[in-house]
Amino acid sequence: MNEKKTFWKHLQAWVDGEEVILDADKYIVSRPKREKSDWRSHFTMEYVKEHRKLYMFLSIAISVLFIGIMLGVVNGLPEFGNPHNPANNEVMERYLESGIEETGATNFVAGMILDYRAFDTFAEANVLFLAVMCAVILLKKDSKNYCAQEEQEKYEDNIFDEREKKPILQMGGKVLAPLVILYGIYVILNGHLSPGGGFSGGSIIGAGLILYASAYGQKKMRTFFTFRTFTAISVGCLLTYCACKTYSFFTGANHVGFAIPKGTPGDILSGGFILPLNICVGLIVACTMYGFFALFTKGDI
Amino acid sequence: MSTGIQVTLLLFLIACAIGVSFTRNLFIAVIIFMGYSSIMAVIWLFLESPDLAITQAAVGAGVDSVLFFLTLKKVHALKGTREG
Numbered sequence: 001m002n003e004k005k006t007f008w009k010h011l012q013a014w015v016d017g018e019e020v021i022l023d024a025d026k027y028i029v030s031r032p033k034r035e036k037s038d039w040r041s042h043f044t045m046e047y048v049k050e051h052r053k054l055y056m057f058l059s060i061a062i063s064v065l066f067i068g069i070m071l072g073v074v075n076g077l078p079e080f081g082n083p084h085n086p087a088n089n090e091v092m093e094r095y096l097e098s099g100i101e102e103t104g105a106t107n108f109v110a111g112m113i114l115d116y117r118a119f120d121t122f123a124e125a126n127v128l129f130l131a132v133m134c135a136v137i138l139l140k141k142d143s144k145n146y147c148a149q150e151e152q153e154k155y156e157d158n159i160f161d162e163r164e165k166k167p168i169l170q171m172g173g174k175v176l177a178p179l180v181i182l183y184g185i186y187v188i189l190n191g192h193l194s195p196g197g198g199f200s201g202g203s204i205i206g207a208g209l210i211l212y213a214s215a216y217g218q219k220k221m222r223t224f225f226t227f228r229t230f231t232a233i234s235v236g237c238l239l240t241y242c243a244c245k246t247y248s249f250f251t252g253a254n255h256v257g258f259a260i261p262k263g264t265p266g267d268i269l270s271g272g273f274i275l276p277l278n279i280c281v282g283l284i285v286a287c288t289m290y291g292f293f294a295l296f297t298k299g300d301i
Numbered sequence: 302m303s304t305g306i307q308v309t310l311l312l313f314l315i316a317c318a319i320g321v322s323f324t325r326n327l328f329i330a331v332i333i334f335m336g337y338s339s340i341m342a343v344i345w346l347f348l349e350s351p352d353l354a355i356t357q358a359a360v361g362a363g364v365d366s367v368l369f370f371l372t373l374k375k376v377h378a379l380k381g382t383r384e385g
Contacts, residue, residue, distance in 0.1 A: 107352075200352065200355040203356065204359045292368055296375065
């Protein structure tokens with residue numbers, strides 16, 4: 001038990017980056033010094049100017065090569081509008097004929113991406129989440145990775161932001177941001193009835209949040225949207241999506257013995273799982289969009 | 302009438318694409334990209350896919366260009382800003 005505990009402590013120290021090899025100096029001294037070869041020294045401006053003709057020839061040749069490859073591929077594609085193309089198969093007919101009956105959504109696109117092809121959309125939401133997490137790893141500035149100069153710069157920036165007067169932007173944000181967010185919510189909630197859906201509505205809400213944040217500063221934004229709410233919403237929505245689709249998968253994936261009623265097509269509460277899935281995707285996308293903005297401006301949500 | 306509008310929009314698209322590759326100012330390039338996205342949204346409407354039109358207008362013209370501007374600011378490519 002004791003040994004396991006020390007192993008665990010070792011692992012923790014290694015994860016935190018505190019594990020140090022004690023005789024590291026010996027290794028470093030015995031290593032032969034490598035000669036630095038910087039690629040920049042080969043490609044100075046003088047070199048480029050001397051070989052101008054070579055560069056021009058190369059750029060034109062590479063462009064022509066790629067244009068040739070693309071035109072060749074386009075030439076090999078099946079003819080546009082041909083009824084015997086491989087894209088015109090029985091899958092499309094099935095979707096168009098029995099889409100409403102099987103999914104309960106009057107918007108065929110929503111029925112396709114959130115019912116027939118719901119696992120694709122799940123992976124897309126995961127990709128968005130991964131992307132914003134990579135941005136967090138690279139760009140997030142918190143108390144652990146600050147140096148004194150950066151802290152000073154941030155402090156000065158905050159003073160500058162507070163004193164800066166932006167009357168047009170603030171007035172515009174006051175009037176437009178609620179309307180934009182309301183329209184986004186409308187698009188999400190009517191995703192299974194009219195054009196739109198989780199992704200478009202979510203990006204509209206994200207745009208509204210960005211407008212508000214750029215008008216009033218992120219300090220005011222942080223009163224209702226912190227990093228904790230951001231992670232809670234993203235992870236909660238992904239888990240809800242996963243749970244919904246797992247339920248649908250284990251009840252036969254074709255809605256056999258499916259306890260969620262589909263309702264009459266055209267009602268707001270219809271379409272089985274499509275409405276909650278739309279809300280989940282919309283929240284994830286809105287959080288991602290705002291998260292990118294916040295991380296790129298201040299390095300903190 | 303509808304065909305005329307579509308041809309005009311497609312010509313605008315080509316003009317935007319050529320303009321982007323000939324401008325040397327990155328700020329102007331992003332603005333042209335915004336115009337390209339807005340035109341593309343209208344073309345999606347003509348092609349009877351309003352779903353894509355909404356997404357193109359929100360992402361292409363809105364969020365994408367904001368991210369481009371922020372990246373340009375981060376790499377100090379915008380003149381006239383505090384970090385330029």
